[in-house]
Amino acid sequence: MSREIRITPSILNANFAQLDQEIKRIANVSDLLHLDVMDDIFVPNFTFDFEAASKIVKSSVLAVDAHLMVANVDEIAVQYAEIGCASVTIHAEATANIPQTLKNIRKAGARSSLGIKPNTDISDYQAVIDDVDMFLIMTVEPGFGGQSFMESMMEKVRRTRDLIGSRPIWLQVDGGISMTTIEMALDAGADTFVVGSAVFNAPDPAAMVVSLREFAIAYGSK
Secondary structure, three states: OOOOOEEEEEHHHOOHHHHHHHHHHHHOOOOOEEEEEEEOOOOOOEOOOHHHHHHHHHHOOOOEEEEEEOOOHHHHHHHHHHOOOOEEEEEHHHOOOHHHHHHHHHHOOOEEEEEEOOOOOHHHHHHHHHHOOEEEEEOOOOOOOOOOOOHHHHHHHHHHHHHHOOOOOEEEEEOOOOOOOHHHHHHHOOOEEEEOHHHHOOOOHHHHHHHHHHHHHHHHOO
């Protein structure tokens, strides 16, 4: 079935020393910029604190999809919406009050997204579906870029697609997406793809984004 495709490059594998230039390279061909915010508490890695992330969001020429892999996310999620992020993902495993935090994100003007780690059952979150604008299914363990795609997560993506039904909710996959793995994610029902190393390690990052999109659109129209 044909569906709208979104490619959201993650800067986790970009050159942080030239981040503005890295973002500009893919801005014209990408839907959103995926910003991985890690605190070395919820996941065993640290990327940006709120101050550093705010500078990226405010200077980015591309709308930002903030992925908050942090503890106490209820307190900070709305702040990311307020500084102008287009989408804010909270993790089910780190959120004390999921429906209220999702509502707060929406109220502040961003799309509300719920992230699910590999060992988390999507069925537990059916009750909050009307507060969700996007589900993010992790296809690696969150914390580091460059990990191998977990094909075993495709059954969870399928279950999430069934759960969504006809609702206008995006279904994002994050981890190990490349020209080799995107087909499996498409088959399972994903429509929004976080791509890190496959884009920023390519000789021409923008061309890789275009190739991924063209393949996904062509595959989805079969």
